[in-house]
Amino acid sequence: MDKKEILKELPTPCYVIDEQALIRNLEILKSVEERTGCHILLAQKAFSSYCTYPLISRYLSGTTSSGLFEARLAHEEMGDKEIHVFSPAYKDEDFDELLKICDHIVFNSFSQWKHFRSRIPDGCKTEFGLRINPEYSEIETDIYNPCFTNSRLGITLSNFEENELEGISGLHFHTMCEQGADTLERTIKVVEEKFGKYLYNMKWLNFGGGHHISKPGYDTDKLVSIVNRIKEKYGVQVYIEPGEAVAIDAGFLVTTVLDITKNGMELAIVDTSAACHMPDVLEMPYRPFIIDSAQSGVLPFTYRLGGPTCLAGDIIGDYSFEDQLKIGDKLIFTDMAMYSIVKNNTFNGMPLPSIYLLHTDGSTELIKEFGYNDFKRRL
Ligand SMILES: *Cc1c(COP(=O)(O)O)cnc(C)c1O
Numbered sequence: 001m002d003k004k005e006i007l008k009e010l011p012t013p014c015y016v017i018d019e020q021a022l023i024r025n026l027e028i029l030k031s032v033e034e035r036t037g038c039h040i041l042l043a044q045k046a047f048s049s050y051c052t053y054p055l056i057s058r059y060l061s062g063t064t065s066s067g068l069f070e071a072r073l074a075h076e077e078m079g080d081k082e083i084h085v086f087s088p089a090y091k092d093e094d095f096d097e098l099l100k101i102c103d104h105i106v107f108n109s110f111s112q113w114k115h116f117r118s119r120i121p122d123g124c125k126t127e128f129g130l131r132i133n134p135e136y137s138e139i140e141t142d143i144y145n146p147c148f149t150n151s152r153l154g155i156t157l158s159n160f161e162e163n164e165l166e167g168i169s170g171l172h173f174h175t176m177c178e179q180g181a182d183t184l185e186r187t188i189k190v191v192e193e194k195f196g197k198y199l200y201n202m203k204w205l206n207f208g209g210g211h212h213i214s215k216p217g218y219d220t221d222k223l224v225s226i227v228n229r230i231k232e233k234y235g236v237q238v239y240i241e242p243g244e245a246v247a248i249d250a251g252f253l254v255t256t257v258l259d260i261t262k263n264g265m266e267l268a269i270v271d272t273s274a275a276c277h278m279p280d281v282l283e284m285p286y287r288p289f290i291i292d293s294a295q296s297g298v299l300p301f302t303y304r305l306g307g308p309t310c311l312a313g314d315i316i317g318d319y320s321f322e323d324q325l326k327i328g329d330k331l332i333f334t335d336m337a338m339y340s341i342v343k344n345n346t347f348n349g350m351p352l353p354s355i356y357l358l359h360t361d362g363s364t365e366l367i368k369e370f371g372y373n374d375f376k377r378r379l
Contacts, residue, residue, distance in 0.1 A: 003018075003358070007254050007332050012254050012255050012256040013254065013255050013271050013272040013277060014354045015251055015356070016355075017049055017052060017250060017357050017358065018252065018337070018358050019052070019055065019357060019358060020360045022052060023055070025214040026055070026058075026059035026246065028220070029059060029214065030059040032213060032224060033060070036227040036231070036238065037231070037237075038231070038237070039237065039239050041064040041084055042056055042241075042246050043241045043242060044066070044074060044342075045065075046209075046246070046339050048073060050077035050078075051355075053078040062074070062083055062084065062103070063078055063083055064084040064085065064086065064241040065083065066085070067094070068085075071102055083103055084103060084104040084106065084239070086106040089108060089109075090107075099119075102126055103125075104127050104239075105128055106130065107129070108152075108153065108154065109155060110159070113130060113164065117167055120167070127203070128168055129169065131154040131171075131172045131174070132154050132157075132172070133147060133151060133155060133156045134147070134175060134190045134194055135147055137187070138183050138186070139175075139179075143283070144284075145177070147175050154174075169202060170205060171204075172206035173191055173206070173207065175187055175208065176209070177210040178212050178244060181219040181223040182222065185222065199234040200235070205234070205237075205238055206238075208241060209245075211223065213242060213245040215248060227240075243338060248335065250337040252334060253277060253332075253353065255270040256271050256328060257269070257327055257330075258270060258308060259327060265303075265304055266304070268304070268305050268325050269308055270305055272353065273309050274316045275307065275314045276307065276346065276347050276348065278316070278333070280339050281316055281317070282314075287316075288317070288333045289335065290305075290333055291332040296320055297320055300321075300322065301323065302318060302321075304318045307350075308350070309348040316333075351371070352374055353370075
């Protein structure tokens, strides 16, 4: 049976994580580890579906976290692998637990580092790093640009306190978003110009995320040569912590057409919502792809798809189809594993989509199902 037919059998709305696609991405990432000796970590903020952690742990060195909860999830579900954490600020009450479970803790400022360093016990195995802001990025959308004016993320060179580095074993930068190795090459150049003199005394450098490594056309050879050059020049271990590159194109969101109406054009209401189930469609913004569809006006029948919420702007996009849509038709959105499942919400009392895993043999496994209580419990 073909994948599309399998997906259309499932009750909607549901996310379906595609194991085969995940493996394809993981194999590419593993090959980078093998060619460079760098360590690649899953950035859990993009994708935390821990039913796949046993699979991911067969390919990657570990995970990175945005705070205690993600670090705990990694500890519970991928505990034999490395656990790193970066947060713009840690809370006093979280720090002891982070120390217990994290291999690397990265601080966002010298004040956080100075605040917490007295709490590090003797013989502590955790390593500590600082996030730097090289003030260079090539990201157009400010909300995704850690180097935009007055950014709170990372320490700029003018705020770098070179006399406070005792106990610090690495530096971390994260300045990219869905970008290629050419962007990394230009970024690394600035990082070296500004912070290179400190790197000689470090054990590691973390390149952050935003590397589109498993996207077709990515220049893996260039990445490999940059990593190897940095390792050699400064004698550092290199870490890369992609989220997107792990889970890109590794999931679907299946929805059913609930109604078809008209107002200047054909409108279709589906049982999934941009605002609740794929918020990046509104935030990024972007137009997700639907299998067997085309841009508006290309195929004979065009519809504007919207969610069943009261938000006027809960519009997924305009799509054309070969055939007229009917109530009950199933539509399949692609690339819905990353930054979708982790971001969903129950605004408007919208039900959360269930989560399925599509195994490599074509069988589907129900991982999670949600109901009214999941909505009520958070209010
Ligand atoms: C978001 C983020 C990542 C992952 O970014 P992707 O674009 O998903 O690869 C890695 N590190 C940090 C610090 C981040 O904030």
